[in-house]
Amino acid sequence: MSINSYWQIDTAAEPHRSEPSRRPHLPGLIRDRRVPTQNRFDYYVQQAEGAAQTGFDGLFLPYRRDADESRIVAAVIARAVPRIGVIPEFPVSIGSAVYAAKQASTFQRSTHSRLGWAIAPDADVATRLAEGDTVGEEQLDERVDEFLTVARGVHSQRPFTFEGRHFEVKDGGFADPLNRVPFPTVFLQGESEEALSLSARHADVHLFRPQASGQALAGLIETLDGLAKRVDRSVAFGILQPVLVRELDEDAQSEAARIGVVKGTLVGSFDTVADRLAELAALGITHFILSASPSLEEAYRVGQHLLPRLRALTDTARAAA
Amino acid sequence: MSIDFYWRLPTHGCHSSIHRGSYDRGDWSPISQHNIAPGLDRDDQDDGFAYIDHLAAIAKAAESVGFQGGLIPSFPNTDDPWVISPLLARETSSFRFMIAFQPGFGNPVQTARATASLQRATGGRTLFNIITGGGGPAQLWWGDSFTHDDRYGRTSEWLDVFRGVWGSEDFSYKGRFYQVDHGGLPPLFRAEEFPEMWFSGSSEAALQVAADHADYYLSWLEPFDQLTDKFARVKARTAALGGEQKCAIRVDLVARPTEEEAWRDIKLGFENVTDATRKQWRGQATDSVGASRQAALRPTEARYYDELIVAPNLWGGFNLLRGGPALGIVGSYEQCAAKLDELIERGADGFILAGTPHLEEAYRVGEEVLPLLGRSASTLLQQAAE
Numbered sequence: 269m270s271i272n273s274y275w276q277i278d279t280a281a282e283p284h285r286s287e288p289s290r291r292p293h294l295p296g297l298i299r300d301r302r303v304p305t306q307n308r309f310d311y312y313v314q315q316a317e318g319a320a321q322t323g324f325d326g327l328f329l330p331y332r333r334d335a336d337e338s339r340i341v342a343a344v345i346a347r348a349v350p351r352i353g354v355i356p357e358f359p360v361s362i363g364s365a366v367y368a369a370k371q372a373s374t375f376q377r378s379t380h381s382r383l384g385w386a387i388a389p390d391a392d393v394a395t396r397l398a399e400g401d402t403v404g405e406e407q408l409d410e411r412v413d414e415f416l417t418v419a420r421g422v423h424s425q426r427p428f429t430f431e432g433r434h435f436e437v438k439d440g441g442f443a444d445p446l447n448r449v450p451f452p453t454v455f456l457q458g459e460s461e462e463a464l465s466l467s468a469r470h471a472d473v474h475l476f477r478p479q480a481s482g483q484a485l486a487g488l489i490e491t492l493d494g495l496a497k498r499v500d501r502s503v504a505f506g507i508l509q510p511v512l513v514r515e516l517d518e519d520a521q522s523e524a525a526r527i528g529v530v531k532g533t534l535v536g537s538f539d540t541v542a543d544r545l546a547e548l549a550a551l552g553i554t555h556f557i558l559s560a561s562p563s564l565e566e567a568y569r570v571g572q573h574l575l576p577r578l579r580a581l582t583d584t585a586r587a588a589a
Numbered sequence: 590m591s592i593d594f595y596w597r598l599p600t601h602g603c604h605s606s607i608h609r610g611s612y613d614r615g616d617w618s619p620i621s622q623h624n625i626a627p628g629l630d631r632d633d634q635d636d637g638f639a640y641i642d643h644l645a646a647i648a649k650a651a652e653s654v655g656f657q658g659g660l661i662p663s664f665p666n667t668d669d670p671w672v673i674s675p676l677l678a679r680e681t682s683s684f685r686f687m688i689a690f691q692p693g694f695g696n697p698v699q700t701a702r703a704t705a706s707l708q709r710a711t712g713g714r715t716l717f718n719i720i721t722g723g724g725g726p727a728q729l730w731w732g733d734s735f736t737h738d739d740r741y742g743r744t745s746e747w748l749d750v751f752r753g754v755w756g757s758e759d760f761s762y763k764g765r766f767y768q769v770d771h772g773g774l775p776p777l778f779r780a781e782e783f784p785e786m787w788f789s790g791s792s793e794a795a796l797q798v799a800a801d802h803a804d805y806y807l808s809w810l811e812p813f814d815q816l817t818d819k820f821a822r823v824k825a826r827t828a829a830l831g832g833e834q835k836c837a838i839r840v841d842l843v844a845r846p847t848e849e850e851a852w853r854d855i856k857l858g859f860e861n862v863t864d865a866t867r868k869q870w871r872g873q874a875t876d877s878v879g880a881s882r883q884a885a886l887r888p889t890e891a892r893y894y895d896e897l898i899v900a901p902n903l904w905g906g907f908n909l910l911r912g913g914p915a916l917g918i919v920g921s922y923e924q925c926a927a928k929l930d931e932l933i934e935r936g937a938d939g940f941i942l943a944g945t946p947h948l949e950e951a952y953r954v955g956e957e958v959l960p961l962l963g964r965s966a967s968t969l970l971q972q973a974a975e
Contacts, residue, residue, distance in 0.1 A: 289780075309679070309710050334775035337706035343675035344710050347641075362703075363695030366732040374669040378641035378676055397770035400698040400750060400762075418732065438729035443666050445616040 271549060271582050272506075273575055274326040274355065275319035275567050276559035277312055277345075280335035285562075286311035308336065309344050315564050316345040319352060322571020326353030328508075328557045331388040333395070339371075346379040355384035355455060359391065360411055361401040365418035365435050369451075373423065373442060376449035386455040386475070387412060407433065409462050416454065416470040423451045455506065455555075459488060467503055468495035473555050475506045478532030482551060489552045506555025507548060509534060513541045513560075513574050542577035549582045593805075593837070593939035594959060595687060596651035596659040598644050599947050600667035607843065607910055607945045608857045610866060614946065615640040617666075640668060641676055647947045648677050648684045654955025658685025660718055660839065660941045662913075665730050671703075678711045685714040687787065687941070691722050692747035693733040693740075698772055701751045705778035716785040718807060719744065721795060741794035742766065748786065748802040755783050787837060791819070800826040800834065805939055809914035810840040812899060813935060820936035837939035838932055841907045841917035844925040844944065844958050848902075851919045852894075855904055859894035862909045870908055888915050902928055911945055925954075926961035933962075 284290045286308050294300050316327055327345065329338035338356035346354045362368065375383045390396065390408045403411055414432040421428040426441025441447075456471040457463065459479075467474040474492055479485040489505050496503045510533040514520040517537045524535040534541045545556060556578075560566035602615030605623075612618040614625050622629055626643035630636045651659050661670030674686035686707075694700075707715045721744045722728050728735070735743060746764040753760040758773040788803030790796070799806045806823045808816060820836040827834035845851040871889040888906040891897050897906040902920040907913065918928045929940065944950030 305682070305712060307709065307712070313679075333702075335777060336709060337703045340675045340703060340706045340710055343672055344678055347676040348679060361696060362699045364693060364732055366730075367694040371669045371672050374641075374672040377668065378639050378672065380637075380639070394770075397768070398698075398772040400696055400767050400769045400772065402768055435732055436734055437732040438734075439726060440730045440732065446666060446668075448616075 270554070270586075271579060272325045272555045273323070273578070274328045274353070274555070274557045275315070275324045275563075275571070276328045276330065276508075276557055277315050277319075277341070277563060278330055278332065278335075278559065278561075279312070279338065279341055280332040282311070282562050282564075283335070285564075309341070311564070312336070312341050313345055313348045315567055316349045316352060316354075318564055318567040319571060320349050322568055323575050324352065324567070324571055326355055326382075326384065328386065328559075329354065329356045331357040331359060331386075333391075342383070343375065346375070346382055351382075353382045353384060354379075355386050355453075357386035357388045357455075359388040360415040361390065361396065361399060361403070365415040366422050366437060366440060368415070369419040369423050370442070370446070372419070372452050373446045373449060376452065377446070381449050384453040384455055386457070387416070389458060403434065409466055410434070412456075412466060413470065420451055423447065457508070464488070464492045465495055467492060468499055468501065471503050473504045473506045475508050475555070475557065476553075477508055478510075478534075482547060485548070485553075486551050493552075504555060505553050506557060507553050508557045508559070509545070509548075510559050511535075511541055511570060511574070513538050513570060515573075538573045538577055542574055542581055545574075545578050546581035546585065549578075550585060590938075592933055592937070592962075594656050595685070595939070595941040596647070596656040596951050596954075597839075597941055597943035597947065598647055598659045598661045598670075598673065599943075599945075600644075600662050600670065600673070601664065601912070602640070603643065603647075603947050604911070604945050607854055608861055610861060610863060610910075614643050641673065643948070644668075644673060645677055645680055647951060648681050650948050650951040651955070652681055652684040654952055655959060656942075656951065656955060657683070658687055658714065658716070660687045661689060663689040663691070663720075665727060674715065675707060675710055678707075678714075681714075683714070685716055686711065687716050687718050689718045689720055691720050691731065691733070692744045693722065693728075693731060693735070697747045697750035697767060698754050698769060701754050701774060702778070704751075704784055705755070705774055705781045708781040708784070709778070713782045716787065718787045718789060719748070719803075720789050721798070741790075741792075741798050745798045745801060748798075752783065752802075796823055796826060799823060800830055800832070803834065805835045805837045807837045807839060807939075807941070810838055810903075810916045810918070810932075812903075812916070813931070816932075817935040824936065835938035836936050837941065838937050839914065839941040839943075841911065841914065841943045841945075842925050842954065842958075843904075843917070843919045844922050844950075844954055846921065846957075848919075848921045848924060851921065855906075855919055856894045858910045859891075859897075859906060862906075866909055870912075922957040923961060925958045926964075929958070929962055 329342055331338050342354040342356040411434045414434045418430050418435045422440045427439040428441040430437045453472045455473045455475055456467045457475040510530055512520055512524050512529055512533055512535045517540055520535050534544050558570055602612030602617035605613050613623055616627055626638045626640050628636045661673055663670050670688040721740045743766045746766045750762055750767050750769055754772045754774055760772050762769040785804045787805040787807045788799040789807045824834045843851045843854055867889045888897055888909055897904055899905045902918055902924050904919045905915045907917040908915045918925050944954055
């Protein structure tokens, strides 16, 4: 099976970089000729270029409430960097499903169809109310379901009519040439029964968090695969995987001890972590969303040293199969 | 007094000539050898360019000749302004992105967040043309089933919320359509400039919302007396609320070295209008008051181009050539400048101009017409006095 690798560009990470109000102040001794048009977006683009040049297939932009908007960054990056895929994450509470699909069409038309949609889990109730989102807890999954039904519907059918609790369209649907591009690849996530059931109906790729054991992950994959088959669909499997890699295991371990890493991070040498990722691939994971900090330097490290090893391992496994 | 001039980005393709009806820039008409963006290479294969590449060229032309930016329209079969703006953010430097937007498209808090982020990406070059929506089948196409007056109520609340969260870290709101509980933009965004709001709509409900919320009240070009009257009413209504309302006009023009050349181009364009185009524009169903004001011109029934000359240098058939507003300005560079000067005297504070093809005409209007503004009116008055 072929492996899809993505690098995570987190707009909230390394908040001092290229942020005019937060970057380190140069002493008066140094003549500073930076101009106001140099801004944070330079850093996003630079990360994207690094990931593209080191062989990643795509970029994953998590939804961050307190930092730059993933959809805006995605468009800026896509125009600046050729070839690489861009997957902004956003919650369906952004607004109209028809409008979201319309935006996706222009994105696809303008970027040789490099857009993916990652639907972010809905926030807690206090955050939702602060964002003017009054939909009740028990209706959130239903709203995602309707959002994707309507977005796909207007993209691929004309006329398209739908009457749901959250969205309503009459005689809708895109005309030529807006309907010539593919609908964005849909990434959903979560481990709950509801999340898996939603993915069975709507996801192209389902993203898992790192699990306690390979067995636990295999169980989830099997469940989702079964649910999808029941509705005549197939879903690909992915993982949101933080990594900390160095040339040597001991270097990686001591760095992990020094900075502290989030739970589930794979820590080790290039070879060790490649082996672990290849094990996940053997369980059926084909989409690897990798992340590490600082994002720019680590994109080069992971792209140049880890990805080739992972590809070599999965190519060998494929040849053997 | 200084006047704001904007251009337009044609989001439904463009014609290489006003004489022809086919959209040979972009992919809204079948793609043949003379199409561009996308076009065909010598082997008849897709040449790899996309329509965004042509929009980039127009935006760069417009900013280089002095237009502040451009209106980016949004209709069911256009490309989308919210995506176009960040796509073009880094290859333009002063071009301001006027996003046509209907409140029904997005949650106001989420839209405020995304706008603030776009301000950061563009260095504060985002503004809005808020459209409440024409109603009828087009609204249901968008998934919006609100009735006309409800839509204005919603627009008003949407703008309350958008503005409320922008300036506050603790904003609460209880409206008919929107409720917010302790909302506000994150600290990173609070320094961003609030985007200008350009507001369209001709009904009573629209005028009231404009008075409450708009920086600019935007109208299509209408017969001058009618427009003067409308601007006066809008300004009076805002003045009564203690504010000052700026007014702007969206208008196409055909500016040529001589008036004869300008009318010749109109004539050639008119003679190539197909019955299908006439049929498309005849009696379009909408409950929008602005649209019916224009429909009273009935350009679809004209047999000769000169039946549509409603006043010197004003022609009422532009919708047949390109879609959109019917009334536009036709004449020599000096005459076009004089018309714009006259509109400024009648209360216009800003313009969104356009001409076909948008790329070349941005240069022409920017280089030949705009430099004459402010001079021609006084010159003409002088000549009349002599």
